[in-house]
Amino acid sequence: MKDLIRKAAEDLRNAKYAIALTGAGISTESGVPDFRGPSGIWTKDPDAERRAYQSYGKFLEDPKAYWEDRLRGPSLLGDLEKAEPNPGHYALVDLEKMGILQCLITQNVDGLHERAGSRNLIEACLSNGVKRVIVMSSLAAKSSHPREYGKTKIEADKSFLESGLRVTIFRPGLIYGKGSKAIEYIENKLRNTPIFPVIGNGNYGTNPVHIDDISDLIIKALRTKESVGKVYEISSGYVSFNELVDAIGEKTGIKRRKIHLPKAICLFLASFSGIIPGSVITRNKIKNLTEDIKADTYLAERDLDFKPVSFEEGIKEC
Secondary structure, three states, X not given: OHHHHHHHHXXXXXXXXXXXXXXXXXXXXXXXOOOOOOOOHHHHOHHHHHHHHHHHHHHHHOHHHHHHHHHHOOOOOOOHHHOOOOHXXXXXXXXXXXXXXXXXXXXXXXXXXXXXXOOHHHHHHHHOOOOOEEEEOOHHHHOOOOOHHHHHHHHHHHHHHOOOOOEEEEEEOEEEOOOOHHHXXXXXXXXXXOEEEEEOOOOOEOOEEEHHHHHHHHHHXXXXXXXXXXEEEEOOOOOEHHHHHHHHHHHHXXXXXXXXXXXXXXXXXXXXXXXXXXXXXXXXXXXXXXOOOOOOOHHHXXXXXXXXXXXXXXXXXO
């Protein structure tokens, strides 16, 4: 193995124009499954591969319906927001900064290259003549005190806006719909616990928006010249976390008493997340959850005739 690594290093050093081409394998260490590996999605479920090939005909017949169907259902890759870049992603960034790697081309949609700091995805779009780019950012980029996740969104948004590409950026809040992991998580908590724990007072906003509204906006943006170079904040209205839990409880017919846990105590306990096996609550996640960000949807309403379904109505379909 050492000889192979040494040979790869020599080849990179002597290369005139080194390009990295990555696929699903680079993200498996981040917990994102690949397709044909030992634990791949298609390896475990061969029928899923057959269905994927069969769905290509539907895509050719009606691309809009195909993507609406795909976006409405749960992701085969799991919750990508929980995935973090691994040493492989950061190594490629280091090679870029050293001037050894000139271009990165990836077929992945997990965003981990960008979160690690790779900027060459933009160069790949430019060099390959990509005509139009839609960037799905986050309201976390609007934070007055952005943390790591928000900072990566701010940097990516800025890079795309300055790239010269015909780009439109969407900054949604909580995206929900059938198969929504966030909604399912709250439903499971309501079903399986006698009380529902809430960090802090629960009056911080969640800014929910239905996946169907997102897909409609993407299509409208692609058809609207005025959307080029714009950043749109997306939300169906201000809904506090308390209101979110109550609405989900009403939908499921399960009502639980909410217990409000002091934020300071939660932050203290989260300090030990790095040494407790299996712990998933971190200080940054608590701060991101409890930050009260209000979306301004005026531009989306003006340019794209954005008229979202209310959360009260949309949650009934989940």
